[in-house]
Amino acid sequence: MKILAEALILVFLCIFLGSEHRICHAFSSNYNARTKCLIEPEAAQDGGGITANPDFTHGMDGWTVYGQGAMKEEISRNGNRFIVAYNRTQSLDSISQKVQLRRGLIYSFSAWIQINKGSERVAVVFKIPRTELIIGGRVLARKGCWSLLKGGIFANFTSHAGILFESKNTATEIWVDSVSLQPFTLEQWRAQQDKKIDKERKSKVRFKVTYGNGTAMDSAAVSIKQTRSEFPFGCGMNFHIIDSTDYQNWFASRFKYTTFTNQMKWYSNEPEQGQENYTVADTMVKFAQRNGISIRGHNILWDDPKYQPEWVKNLTSDELRKAAEKRVDSVVSRYSGQLIAWDVINENLHFSFFEDKLGKEASSKYFKRAYELDPGTTMFLNEFSTIEYSNDEDVDPISYMKKLDEILSYHGNQGILAGIGLEGHFGVGQPNLAYMRSVLDILSSTGLPIWLTEVDVVKEPNQAEYLEQILREVYCHHAVQGIIMFAGPATAGFNATTLVDKDFKNHRIRRCCGQTD
Ligand SMILES: *[C@@H]1O[C@H](CO)[C@@H](O)[C@H](O)[C@H]1NC(C)=O
Ligand SMILES: *[C@@H]1O[C@H](CO)[C@@H](O)[C@H](O)[C@H]1NC(C)=O
Ligand SMILES: *[C@@H]1O[C@H](CO)[C@@H](O)[C@H](O)[C@H]1NC(C)=O
Ligand SMILES: *[C@@H]1O[C@H](CO)[C@@H](O)[C@H](O)[C@H]1NC(C)=O
Numbered sequence: 251m252k253i254l255a256e257a258l259i260l261v262f263l264c265i266f267l268g269s270e271h272r273i274c275h276a277f278s279s280n281y282n283a284r285t286k287c288l289i290e291p292e293a294a295q296d297g298g299g300i301t302a303n304p305d306f307t308h309g310m311d312g313w314t315v316y317g318q319g320a321m322k323e324e325i326s327r328n329g330n331r332f333i334v335a336y337n338r339t340q341s342l343d344s345i346s347q348k349v350q351l352r353r354g355l356i357y358s359f360s361a362w363i364q365i366n367k368g369s370e371r372v373a374v375v376f377k378i379p380r381t382e383l384i385i386g387g388r389v390l391a392r393k394g395c396w397s398l399l400k401g402g403i404f405a406n407f408t409s410h411a412g413i414l415f416e417s418k419n420t421a422t423e424i425w426v427d428s429v430s431l432q433p434f435t436l437e438q439w440r441a442q443q444d445k446k447i448d449k450e451r452k453s454k455v456r457f458k459v460t461y462g463n464g465t466a467m468d469s470a471a472v473s474i475k476q477t478r479s480e481f482p483f484g485c486g487m488n489f490h491i492i493d494s495t496d497y498q499n500w501f502a503s504r505f506k507y508t509t510f511t512n513q514m515k516w517y518s519n520e521p522e523q524g525q526e527n528y529t530v531a532d533t534m535v536k537f538a539q540r541n542g543i544s545i546r547g548h549n550i551l552w553d554d555p556k557y558q559p560e561w562v563k564n565l566t567s568d569e570l571r572k573a574a575e576k577r578v579d580s581v582v583s584r585y586s587g588q589l590i591a592w593d594v595i596n597e598n599l600h601f602s603f604f605e606d607k608l609g610k611e612a613s614s615k616y617f618k619r620a621y622e623l624d625p626g627t628t629m630f631l632n633e634f635s636t637i638e639y640s641n642d643e644d645v646d647p648i649s650y651m652k653k654l655d656e657i658l659s660y661h662g663n664q665g666i667l668a669g670i671g672l673e674g675h676f677g678v679g680q681p682n683l684a685y686m687r688s689v690l691d692i693l694s695s696t697g698l699p700i701w702l703t704e705v706d707v708v709k710e711p712n713q714a715e716y717l718e719q720i721l722r723e724v725y726c727h728h729a730v731q732g733i734i735m736f737a738g739p740a741t742a743g744f745n746a747t748t749l750v751d752k753d754f755k756n757h758r759i760r761r762c763c764g765q766t767d
């Protein structure tokens with residue numbers, strides 16, 4: 251009851267103060283408490299798509315056992331039929347259905363999952379002949395209620411594929427209902443993105459044109475020109491901007507948001523122990539401020555052992571603790587009140603340099619300290635592969651939310667402004683847009699702002715097309731509040747995603763049909 255009352259107060263405050271106000275970022279700790287879990291599952295989305303007997307209304311027709319286990323039909327007290335995979339000895343022992351996938355189509359997947367004890371990750375896995383298994387998505391399933399597993403796959407092949415379910419804990423039964431696999435062409439997906447963009451990002455403007463005396467004009471030609479975008483869409487920058495007026499002009503006329511690629515990192519600011527040097531970072535901050543460009547602070551500390559300043563690598567724990575505390579205090583107080591975000595402990599899902607040496611609460615403590623020094627600024631986690639790839643369980647949305655829980659439930663961190671940073675470094679191949687959408691859907695249940703913080707796509711023939719698809723997918727999602735690309739001019743070393751050539755002319759990218767742009 252108390253929780254409900256607090257939730258209601260929060261809703262009212264949000265209405266009065268606008269969704270940007272800090273109270274609306276309040277975070278309810280505990281993954282389980284936030285994610286939807288139902289007594290009875292919903293019906294299969296899109297009628298199940300190409301899945302046969304998706305709701306098990308015809309018993310187990312169309313479904314087979316995969317691996318060593320067994321399956322059986324069950325009926326709930328309300329008469330709902332579902333299927334149970336049990337007697338499992340391998341993580342992939344489950345139920346399976348063979349479907350036909352067609353090259354070039356996006357397949358959106360969903361199913362309702364329950365297990366018979368505790369809570370466990372359950373994944374949907376696509377088994378394609380002569381290919382590695384492809385993870386389509388994961389859910390933290392629970393005993394006692396149904397959770398929605400969603401995700402998808404892009405088919406860059408035409409083949410049959412087996413839909414399987416995976417749980418590493420073989421002692422649990424996997425209960426499945428309302429399975430859906432719905433194909434979309436890229437054109438259909440794009441139309442859907444456009445519809446979401448219309449809904450989420452556009453609003454109606456009403457004009458009233460009158461004479462000076464207040465009488466309405468009968469007919470008037472009104473022309474409107476958008477001069478500025480409300481949505482924070484920015485670009486990384488580096489030290490080359492200090493000495494290049496071309497780079498400065500190019501940047502300032504396009505972007506109002508930025509992140510410095512390396513110049514605010516510890517190894518840049520304190521290359522030798524005790525010799526801090528903020529000359530470059532300060533100069534870039536001044537350039538940004540002169541041009542009304544907001545800055546994300548990147549980063550206070552970085553949990554990857556590789557990227558510590560050389561002198562940090564061999565410190566004893568005591569020395570490291572002192573040095574790291576000094577670093578946090580130094581950089582955060584220097585720029586306190588001047589930034590819109592801090593990446594606090596960069597990549598602390600993949601890595602644990604500070605945790606390994608200083609104890610498992612290291613990240614939580616630095617979040618706390620940074621927020622004390624800069625309480626108006628949103629403190630972000632920042633991680634790669636969460637939205638780019640489905641295979642890396644260490645950084646999937648379940649792991650991400652677990653880390654958030656851990657940091658934000660640490661004593662003193664309740665109610666701090668926190669954000670979800672997804673880097674977005676995409677490799678070769680068609681991005682898995684259906685999976686990307688499911689990641690954003692899951693993370694949006696936290697209520698925290700989500701930013702794409704370092705978007706780029708490696709050089710490849712379809713680079714421009716893939717970058718556009720990625721940007722549209724992210725932009726059309728309601729929970730995304732900003733996007734920064736790590737891209738820029740060739741002369742500044744942006745050789746993965748190059749936006750302009752050495753003459754600051756738009757980089758020419760091959761398109762289909764012989765066009766260039
Ligand atoms: C369950 O597994 C055991 C051991 O593998 C096996 O002997 C038994 O037949 C299985 N039961 C069913 C119903 O498949
Ligand atoms: C208001 O101004 C317009 C344009 O000068 C004129 O045509 C119109 O009659 C005026 N209306 C009134 C109520 O004075
Ligand atoms: C600080 O860095 C700047 C830019 O790299 C350099 O010119 C300057 O000499 C450095 N200052 C010190 C005291 O090392
Ligand atoms: C750190 O220690 C390693 C091995 O213990 C040594 O090879 C390296 O030179 C040391 N680095 C520094 C900067 O002292």
Ligand SMILES: *[C@@H]1O[C@H](CO)[C@@H](O)[C@H](O)[C@H]1NC(C)=O
Nearest residue numbers: 405406407408677678679680
């Ligand atoms: C399909 O995509 C995967 C991952 O991007 C890649 O490894 C594989 O080679 C591709 N296959 C084909 C037939 O293009």
Ligand SMILES: *[C@@H]1O[C@H](CO)[C@@H](O)[C@H](O)[C@H]1NC(C)=O
Nearest residue numbers: 708709742743744745746747
């Ligand atoms: C991009 O530039 C960096 C630094 O100049 C270099 O190390 C890297 O190899 C380049 N990458 C490519 C793909 O050319």
